[in-house]
Amino acid sequence: MQNDTHATNLSISDSLLYNVTIVASRIISSTLENTTSTQASLEPWDRVRLFRPFQLDALGIVTLLGATQVDTTVGALSHRWLIEWLPLMGAYVFATNQFTLPINHGITMYNVTEGVIVTQFAGWFARWLLIQNISPAGTNIVFTPQSQQPTGRLRGGNPLYNFGLVLCLYSLPVVFTLWVRDYWGLVNTVALLLSVLVRVFLLHANRSGLDAQVRLCNSRLSEGYRELEYMSTDDQVPARLRLLRTCRCLLVFQDGRRAYLQVPALHWRACMTQTPPINQPAMYALMRAIGWLAFGMHVLSIGSSCFIIQVWTVVILLGATIATNCGFGRSRFRRKETIGTALQATFDQLTLASTDQVDLYAAMQLDAQEERKMAEWGLFPPSVDIKWYSAYRKQKAFYTLPRRKQEQALATQSQNYEQHRRNMKERKRTANADGEIEIPLMAGREDETTIDGMERGESSRLPSATSGSFRALYQ
Incomplete structure (x- = not known):
């Protein structure tokens, strides 16, 4: 059972x-x-739209990455050839106007002409200094107001090239999304285009504000010079006309690099310590609102777009952001760079790397009062350091020479050095042939070039023949 x-x-x-x-x-x-x-039963465009070999999750975070780097590089207002119209990551920094605000840069400016120490700069100027290729030996930077607009790459390249790039870059995804009927992808592409247009407008507005301030300072300089022409030599110069002079400033970066800056006093006060005002604040606020709208559209649509549009978006955002942060399209290693259209910076990299900064300080051509200020600020060594001050005075004497004599001194130094190397090589070969003790080849020595007023035999530490450190002062 x-x-x-x-x-x-x-x-x-x-x-x-x-x-x-x-x-x-x-x-x-x-x-x-x-x-x-x-x-x-699916049509070809439906198959393309539904093609998804793997899932891309959390794409919305792409819109938040890289904001700090984009804020620093783009906020410097430097022109970038070909990539001015490319979409960038962290586009919300333009909608928030964060790229114009002051930042913690870690740079100290010693204005030896006016005797002041400045640690707060205009937002664009602090960012501009951070992205410069400052030499460890020192860099001379001369700011010169311009009366004519720059051309070519100094102002961002040919506008036709930029327009052609935009046409090719955005027309293809728009046509593709319409063909496959991916309307989320179309919204994503339009959002990227809107964000680029907003960024271009905001940058143009800030550059125009800087240009307006520079031209205002130029007109004040012209008026001041005309007033000086009608003054006699016995008249005391008014305090307002002292702003006509050029400020000599020493920039000390957080990592120890140093740069010598020359800029007219009027432009230094109006453009580099204060943020230039915007000419059209109402339109500026409207474009910022459109920037917020484009940012929201991008966040909502990128995750629902088809796979091909998602990959295109990530590649173009990542590639353009990396190229921008690496300085592509900007005259980074050129001797001249234009900020806006009315202010030009000229660079002169020193080639003599020294820990005591003798060459850089000598190039500044400080007077006795300015040297006392440098000593009070602790930038010069104590007065008991006779060796340093001796080298400094000899270098300073070199920079006071006319350019022709400077070139002659450099040529003489180069010839003496080559002759010295040939003599040492000959002595080395002779010693080896006779079986004597080998004499090591010296890598260099202190030159004994005579320079008006210097006795032969004194250690005159001159710049190398390739150094162009004196050129910025005599252009």
Whole structure:
């Protein structure tokens, strides 16, 4: 009896398992048939839209990455050839106007002409200094107001090239999204285009504000010079006309690099310590609102776009951001760079790396009062360091020479050095041939070039023949 009951239970369980298996197989086969029939009935554009070899999750975070780097590089207001119209990551920094605010830069400016120490700069100027290629030996930077607009790459390249790049970059994804009927992808592409237009307008507005301040300072300089022409030599110069002079400033960066800055006093006060005002504040606020709208559209649409549009968006955002942060399209290693259209910076990299900064300080051509200020600020060593001050005075005497004599001194130094190396090589060969002690070849020595007033034999530490450190002062 028990065996019959057990057999009955097994038959019931086997039957139930069999039925479940049959139902599951029918469901799977039905699903596969429906999928196959659906795939067969899809149009080509639908297949492209639904193509998704793997899932890209958390794409919205792409809109937040790289904001700090974009804020620093783009906020410097430098022109960038070809990539002015490319979309960048962290586009919300333009909607918030964060790229114009002062930042913690870690740079100290010693204005030795006016005797002040400045640590707070205009937002664009602090960012501009941070992205410069400052030499460890020192860099001379001369700011010159311009009366004519720059051309070529100094102002961002040819506008036709930029327009052609925009046309090729955005027309293809727009046509593609319309063809595959990916309307989320179309919204994503339009959002990127809007964010670029907003950024271009905001940068143009800030550059125009800087240009207006520079031209205002230029007009004040012209008026001041005309007033000086009608003053006699016995008249005392008014305090307002002292702003006509050029400020000599020493920039000390957080990592120890130093730069020598020359800029007219009027422009230094109006453009570099204060943020220039915007000419059209109402339109500026409207474009910022459009920037917020574009940012929201981009966040909502990128995750729902088709796979191809998602990949295109990530590649173009990442590539343009990396190129911008690396300085592509900007005259980074050129001797001249234009900020806006009315202010030009000229660079002169020193080639003599020294820990005591003798060459850089000598190039500044400080007077006695300015040297006392440098000593009070702790930038000059104590007066007991006779060796340092001797080298400093000789270098300073070199920079006071006319340019022709400087070139002659450099040429003489180069000839003497080459003759010295030839003599040492000949002595080395002679010593080896005679079996004497080998004389090591010296890598260099202090030159004994005579320079008007310097006695022969004194250690005159002159710049190398490739150094152009004096050129910025005599252009």
